[in-house]
Amino acid sequence: MFAKSFDTFCPMGPHVVPASLVPDPQHLRLRTQLNGHTVQDGNTADMVFSVAELIAHISQGTTLHPGTVILTGTPAGVGYARDPPRMLQAGDEVTCQIEGIGTLSNQVDLER
Secondary structure (H helix, E strand, C coil): CHHHHHCCCCCCCCCCCCCCCCCCCCEEEEEEEEECCEEEEEHHHCCCCCHHHHHHCCCCCCCCCCCCCCCCCHHHCCCHHHCCCCCCCCHHHCEEECCCCCEEEEECCCCC
């Protein structure tokens, strides 16, 4: 969670989707595009730990309330693991899509 907790590093929205609208969280396609090019394309079926396992584990030490957001890993293709590494630059547009839920696009801005 540390890497997702820096200011401006965790865009979400514009809505949080209730679990009742997600029939099976273990069968969702996740895709990330960088400037229109697909850089990540995976499925929640490939998660090391299922959503149910994560909730069970986290709830042993943390109270989970309705609306709690749990941040997990990401599909293969992250920038630092590429050859050569590809870090986000000012002006890049990142688009993340979760099948059946929606799409979120953001433009990378200079750090201030």
